[in-house]
Amino acid sequence: MKGFIFSYLTDYVEESFGLALVDELLTEIDLPSKGIYVAYESYAFSELVALVSAVSEKKQIPLEDLLEGFGRFVFPHLITRHDYIITDYSNPLDLIAGIENHIHIEVRKLYEDAELPNFTNVLQTKNKLVINYTSQRELAHFAIGLIKETLGHFNKQGSISMEKLTNQDHTTQFTIEIHEQ
Ligand code: HEM
Structure with a gap:
């Protein structure tokens, strides 16, 4: 997936739950990109899964609800x-x-x-x-x-x-x- 999609994802997490959670995710998850996304570069879909799953676990919100919220x-x-x-x-x-x-x-x-x-x-x-x-x-x-x-x-x-x-x-x-x- 394109880097700009990942940037929107971190914006979504920041807007919904605060910047501290974004920092926490980027420190705790071992992402190949290290969370540095260049808009038109492509990154593994597994990074999106890792990020959204971690938010789901930490905030006790179903994955489906987070994905729908991200789509919106x-x-x-x-x-x-x-x-x-x-x-x-x-x-x-x-x-x-x-x-x-x-x-x-x-x-x-x-x-x-x-x-x-x-x-x-x-x-x-x-x-x-x-x-x-x-x-x-x-x-x-x-x-x-x-x-x-x-x-x-x-x-x-x-x-x-x-x-x-x-x-x-x-x-x-x-x-x-x-x-x-
Ligand atoms: C102007 C409108 C739209 C644009 C410009 C657009 C563009 C994009 C882009 C850039 C991606 C990500 C591709 C990547 O990062 O590799 C994407 C993925 C996707 N788009 Fe669209 N899209 C549009 C409308 C829609 C709408 C209305 C839907 C409604 C169902 C939709 C469904 C999806 C889905 C589900 C994905 C995720 C990839 C997947 O499911 O395999 N798109 N789209």
Whole structure:
């Protein structure tokens, strides 16, 4: 994962729990990077797992909740950093349905070694999207955070449910329904 993602992660931990916890993590965990992240360099995903797991243990907060919180935290930064990619979207379902064939393709042009998931659109109507998320990194709760913020970005309310698929490896199906206001 890119260094800037790790920098957002330490910002998230600092904003949520204070700088002392960030210092503690960087001192106690034996990270190959030593916690020094250069924005466009790539670092092992295992560093992210080590950091989030340590926060989960120290603060007694489920890993899933931290990953969702991190997804929510990172979304506004991701879209500000790459605003030109999403200017043409006027609703959240089109944006989410466009990750695989547009958004992450643009991301790949910028960072050719980005570790990106796969999304498969299963069904889309005006107010509903069913989409499968596949990634060896299994960051479904991070994705939920991003999806919630995508709805918020367009001032939409909705419900999101998730189901881990048993017939497909590393795959979670999301059903997103927008509530008409
Ligand atoms: C403009 C919008 C977006 C941009 C610019 C963007 C960009 C990125 C970048 C840079 C990464 C990290 C790659 C790396 O460090 O190697 C990433 C990963 C990821 N993105 Fe996006 N993304 C966007 C929208 C979304 C949305 C709306 C979702 C919602 C589900 C999403 C789901 C994910 C997930 C789950 C990952 C983690 C990698 C994995 O699961 O394997 N992205 N994205």
